[in-house]
Amino acid sequence: MQFGIFSVGDVTPDPTTGYTPSEGERIQAMLAIALKAEEVGLDVFATGEHHNPPFVPSSPTTMLGWIAARTERIVLSTATTLITTNDPVKIAEDFAMLQHVAAGRVDLMLGRGNMAPVYPWFGQDIQQGIPLAIENYDLLHRLWREREVDWQGRFRTPLEGFTTTPWPLDGIPPIVWHGSIRSPEIAEQAAYYGNGFFHNNIFWPIEFVERIVGLYRQRFEERGHGRADQAIVGLGGQAFMRPNSQDAVEEFRPYFDVAPVYGHGPSLEEYMAQTPLAVGSPQQVIERYAGMRDHVGDYQRQLFLMDHAGLPLSTVLEQIEILGEEVVPVLRKEMARDRPEHVPGAPTHESRKQAAGLE
Incomplete structure (x- = not known):
């Protein structure tokens, strides 16, 4: 099972000091976080994609290419690649190039994006978000598998005899x-192609998570990709830890209250009760996340959001150390316990090379 970090790249004032990092400081912080994630033994670093303040990661492949040059093992991913407002042809080219640069340590997570102003900036309509996601991925899927693509759809100009360049590394498309x-x-779409489904469940009670992951597993099996419990599932998560749980709550509360993704809403206690947010001791975080498979079954990827809401970089790096050294080793053992042999691990470029007989 893969464990890692995802970042939305928000630029938020530190509510305890009033200090607001510059965009350049925030970008450098994200790079430092990625390097720290590899250092402590995590498996994945993922960056979001945003084109509006207060967020900075507008060019994920640029950032991931830099990280690729300075790491050896960690998988480089997006936490969102906007399949709705990006041209599928450009996505195909950019991520195939990154795949070569990173020697296969690349995948991408496609999403619609939920910020309405972004759509018209890129010539699209948010009301067409679902049709755009479906049509654009259909084209992207073909571009990585067919040497010459003839295509016509609703939302972009037709293609005739088009070949993307570079071709995917080893002829194996990036993992989606x-x-x-x-x-x-979107769960239905993932199941249709037999791709992974990542439910960013940080806003949702476990009952909703169970339903949408259950739908994906059911459709995955009905589409003939394997048994329902073999479907490829990832989840989001959030944690803040100190040896004493009350210290963690006291330190994190002012950041929670102003967080751009959920601040000014439910109280910290209400949010912890209703969502995967775990603020407390490392053992409490272990217990919360070890229990996830009781609700969604054995799954393949768990990513944590830890660097948002104005938290200082030094604090975030401390949190990643705790996650990598105290929490994840225990969770690896817990998640492996009684895991059926027929349930696959997270797909990687190397595992797909082996399956294709290329090694």
């Missing part, structure tokens, strides 16, 4: 996860 916060249509 379909990311969703709430949309069953």
Whole structure:
């Protein structure tokens, strides 16, 4: 099972000091976080994609290419690649190039994006978000598998005899996860292609998580990709830890209250009760996340959001150390315990090379 970090790249004032990092400081912080994630033995670093303040990661492949040059093992992913407002042809080229640069340590998580102003900036309509996601991925899927593509759709100009360049590394397309916060249509799309489904469940009670992951597993089996419990599932998560749980709550509360992704809403206690947010001791975080498979079954990827809401970089790096050294080793053992042999691990470029008989 893969464990890692995902970042939304928000630029938020530190509510305890009033200090607001510059965009350049925030970008450098994300790079430092990625290097720290590899240092402590995590498996994945994923960056979001945003084109509006207060977020900075507008060019994920640029950032991931830099990280690729300075790491050896960690998988480089997006936490969202906007399949709706990006041209599928450009996605195909950019991620195939990154795949070569990173020697296969690349995958991407496709999402619709939920910020309405971004759509018209890129010539699209948010009301067409689901049709765009479906049509654009259909084209992307073909571009990585067919040397000459003839294609016509609703949302971009036709293609005639088009060949993407570079061709995917070893002829194996980058691994795709379909990311969703709430949309069953995206779970259906992931199942249709037999791709991974990443439910960013940080906003949702476990009952909703069970339903949407259950839908994906059911459709995965009905589409003939394997048994329902062999479907490829990833989940989001959040944690903040100190040896004493009350210290963790006291330190994290002011950041929670202003967080751009959920601040000014439910209280910290309500949010912890209703969502995967775990603020407390490392053991409490272990117990919360070890229990996830009781609700969604054995799954393949768990990513944590830890660097948002104005938290200082030094604090975030401390949190990643705790996660990598105290929490994840225990979770690896817990998640491996009684895991059926027929349930696959997270797909990687190397595992797909082996399956294709290329090694």
